[in-house]
Amino acid sequence: MARSPRRAGAPRLQLPLLCLLLQGATAILFAVFVRYNHETDAALWHWGNHSNLDNEFYFRYPSFQDVHVMVFVGFGFLMAFLQRYGFSSVGFTFLLAAFALQWSTLIQGFFHSLHGGYIHVSVNSMINADFCAGAVLISFGAILGKTGPAQLLLMTVLEVALFGINEFVLLNLLQVKDAGGSMTIHTFGAYFGLVLSRVLYRPQLEKSKHRQCSVYHSDLFAMIGTIFLWIFWPSFNSAPTTLGDGQHRTALNTYYSLSASTLGTFAMSALVGERGRLDMVHIQNAALAGGVVVGTAGEMMLTPFGALAAGFLAGTVSTLGYKFFTPILEAKFKVQDTCGVHNLHGIPGVLGALLGVLVVGLATHEAYGEGLGSVFPLIAKGQRTAMSQAMYQLFGLFVTLMFASVGGALGGLLLKLPCLGSPADCQCYEDQVYWEVPGEHEDAAQGPLKAEEPDTQA
Amino acid sequence: MARSPRRAGAPRLQLPLLCLLLQGATAILFAVFVRYNHETDAALWHWGNHSNLDNEFYFRYPSFQDVHVMVFVGFGFLMAFLQRYGFSSVGFTFLLAAFALQWSTLIQGFFHSLHGGYIHVSVNSMINADFCAGAVLISFGAILGKTGPAQLLLMTVLEVALFGINEFVLLNLLQVKDAGGSMTIHTFGAYFGLVLSRVLYRPQLEKSKHRQCSVYHSDLFAMIGTIFLWIFWPSFNSAPTTLGDGQHRTALNTYYSLSASTLGTFAMSALVGERGRLDMVHIQNAALAGGVVVGTAGEMMLTPFGALAAGFLAGTVSTLGYKFFTPILEAKFKVQDTCGVHNLHGIPGVLGALLGVLVVGLATHEAYGEGLGSVFPLIAKGQRTAMSQAMYQLFGLFVTLMFASVGGALGGLLLKLPCLGSPADCQCYEDQVYWEVPGEHEDAAQGPLKAEEPDTQA
């Protein structure tokens, strides 16, 4: 076959050795630190006199599975819109997320669930680990097509650690509310990736520009990702909230917000499109902004109207971002944002954090009744006023932006290490650099006669 | 690019303005009327001394998510079988369903859950709204490829309203049983769409005939829709039934019915196929008829054998409908039914309603025991005999057919408004009328050498 471009500079043993090293290190740390929690351990669970009904598995596992679909199918296929990068989009998503969930089990465990020197795991740690993998995949979206798998694994090592620290600062030290992760996941993941992409800026990237767009079928594959993300986002935002009304309300708010962001996206896409035509990039991405924007406020008494309004705003702003801001981001700020994560996760994440500030600030005993204690324990106990909690929320956003920016800059420097071997400018967005790629056309397309000639090869 | 056909007559601002208008109106109505119910509201839920276990969220939300997958992935991809209409099939499904679920929350709320002037929402309203969206998408299937998004949104406005009225008449006034919607969803959606398609009859549609068939890959995308619909149909039929044995039995009956309709479909497809070959159209559609046919009777004591027999009948009849009746429907009745909804939803829906009449008529105290009160409260209370309940069921079918026909006719007149700008006869089944469509072939398919020439554009 004559169609193989030269490999990038990375030595061929780099990816295997890095995988083995990371898996080995993770396994050793698991052996030393990770233990079943009291709901997963046979002895501990049966020691207490529990009803099986009480096992949190039954309250959280269906939501976990929905989140799991979003991380692996949703993100993976959403990024498969590129015409020659589908294997990498789906495959590297698979690799990064599979590693991130082990590594973040350790990192989040150290910060959140260390009991007697051991990390206790359960369905809750699975949900949190998948959330962290989601943040990594958001960052991946910003640099999609311009980095190799070894680079991406190193980025994951760094980003998961910083994600864990940032999350610890927000949720434990500042006691900020952010169940669906407008700040911890979306804002953090987006700006980490964008700053990283800035550091890796390629002035000659137009050499690969012809591969940076979609083809008809790749857009349909991407819609698989979009739709599964859209469908299961109510489970994403509600997976870690308080049981009972908390999960119920969060799912409902997210459902309304997403439906409004979809209408906002179609409206704006047709409005700004050439001759009123819709643009698949907008539909695939901006319609999801409604899920991002209620990541903080979704568990609160946002009201159904509030959810619609927030979602509509997010879908509208996100679509306009794809149309007008992405080109500026590249031209003026030298940030090449392959998937437009700034429009889907960055701006809607910040808006979601601000919406959280607003809704927290408006929280009253009347609106939440006895439920105030489960949504805002510090306010219910009188340790904070609604306004001071709102200020903590706002501060949480700044902390997140700071961690993400510094982390992204560090990540960029790390990924520039020459030994890691980035793809050349003319080899970006091209699966053949990393994958054995079969031909495009089916033999039999020319009819069975030709197909039966024994010397025809795909 | 030389490949853009002239836009249809619709002014380019029509779709954006309609989206904004509908979203604005919905949001205002939500602000005025929609409130969290007692299981979703922080104050109301914590006011009672509830166990989280009792929150209906945990009984219904997994089923809701399955229904949600069916509406957005199932219907969307099932209609993506057309070679040049995948963007519209998946995209307009997305748009219509996102609007329908808001609008039907309002309409169904006015009729079913108005408490003190407010519509109370919860996981139940989410399920019901998705059901209504399903009916709209069935109607969409009948006119797929021949209408623009603005027309479809107006159809949705009308159809959701009539769906809500019809459902109110059946479930509340006539007290008919129809959990899985053989009548309210499938029969209503199908005949609404078919009558509407009759009104929009295009004698010159053969101008687009070359685009009305599938290609190899589009049939595989459609199978994604088929399989997800098939898998989750047990959740669809059981989502709104009584808790406990009701949901359990409905899921089981639907599972058996679908498996038998699949065997019936393969048998008939090979029997009537040229040289014994199977036809993807049959497999994609008729295999699902088993879910439709037990939409009414699935929650009843249908028996596992009854479910198999009903499913087999539905799969067989549906396949024969695709083969023999669809051409007659166009030639004699001037109904152009793009997706064959008459065979998948129309006839099986009517059969399902009649099966319901039969199974209701056979209901006895012995068969249902103390469970009679939860399946047939009026019979249990002695207010109706099984036979009179069966007659009400039959009357419900006629009411549904009437509402659907009159509604479809009204809808057709509405959609013929010249200002709405239908696609021309030679532009049907063509994404380019409404979407920016990328090229078909991947640059790199000709090998990397060509791909690296900077002037090659997709």
Place this chain on the structure above:
Amino acid sequence: MARSPRRAGAPRLQLPLLCLLLQGATAILFAVFVRYNHETDAALWHWGNHSNLDNEFYFRYPSFQDVHVMVFVGFGFLMAFLQRYGFSSVGFTFLLAAFALQWSTLIQGFFHSLHGGYIHVSVNSMINADFCAGAVLISFGAILGKTGPAQLLLMTVLEVALFGINEFVLLNLLQVKDAGGSMTIHTFGAYFGLVLSRVLYRPQLEKSKHRQCSVYHSDLFAMIGTIFLWIFWPSFNSAPTTLGDGQHRTALNTYYSLSASTLGTFAMSALVGERGRLDMVHIQNAALAGGVVVGTAGEMMLTPFGALAAGFLAGTVSTLGYKFFTPILEAKFKVQDTCGVHNLHGIPGVLGALLGVLVVGLATHEAYGEGLGSVFPLIAKGQRTAMSQAMYQLFGLFVTLMFASVGGALGGLLLKLPCLGSPADCQCYEDQVYWEVPGEHEDAAQGPLKAEEPDTQA
């Protein structure tokens, strides 16, 4: 159209008649033997004074739905990697599984849940029937592309019966633990299919070799199958385990095992690939071996580290199997294993059984506490020592290998019956033998001008 190859020898009525015969026989047996169980029957459920919460539906149905997705979407699309066999892969999966689940409801019912002469069905029988369908689809993977649907249905008749007997011997007579089916599903299904493939060995199969590989898009369709299998495997292994900690622990172990097998697969694939490139065949398949290998031990106190180690081993061995052993299997052992089920289900299944032997042998009262009775009732009651239970487990593996081999040989002889009409050697891996296949290219790809010529046909 000039592109239709001659049909294979099978008479055109064979498939329809076989479907009708099998469906008819199944329906009659259902009428005679199958009844709702006490949780599904209206009278029985309401006779006891149950809380709806106690209905097992709510504990098992979400897991069942995940398993259902794996069987129909997972297996179906995973096998759609072949360039010209996507219709058959997805379609025959659909047909075989729809029949297998009815037939195995009967077979498993006779062996496991016959009460007073009746088979009692519920969500548990649905899960078990889907498991059996999974084993059939594993065997299908070994002979994919080389057999027609009538042959496959007959294979299903035989395999389901033997699966039921083997399962009965293991779970009831030997009282072996195998919740996720490392032995009963994976080992059995794989070796049944491999021996069958050996009997059907085709020395002239290279005549179809040009169709035995993938194209770019078919590999992406296959990834849909892979990812859904990977995501939902924790539900597969945990679906039938004891409630409470049992399901919780099994899901967690499987989640870790899969993530490690993914890293192992990427490492090995890049290590053995030409110029360090990754191979989609490995990623699509070997990454799943982590689910297979904890099928037996997943419900036990494997520890999170144990799960990682087992998964890593399985992913590594499976990848090396695809690279080095599959060619030997064909060249030396005359086994043509289309999907490499030996590497994905055979070897990992045997490893999983051996892991089970090890973990059972190490079971102590200290590790399981009061939970010992729910995981190993015979050890808890003192009827077996851990070591003797481990020996029973080992014996179960041998029994399974024997049943699978003898069954596969019988199946091969059955499928060689000349009246069944296999596809010719030059027609293997070709949908057109069994399906009406549309053209490959979209008309409009050449632009709308050409598309509007009325005589252009797809």
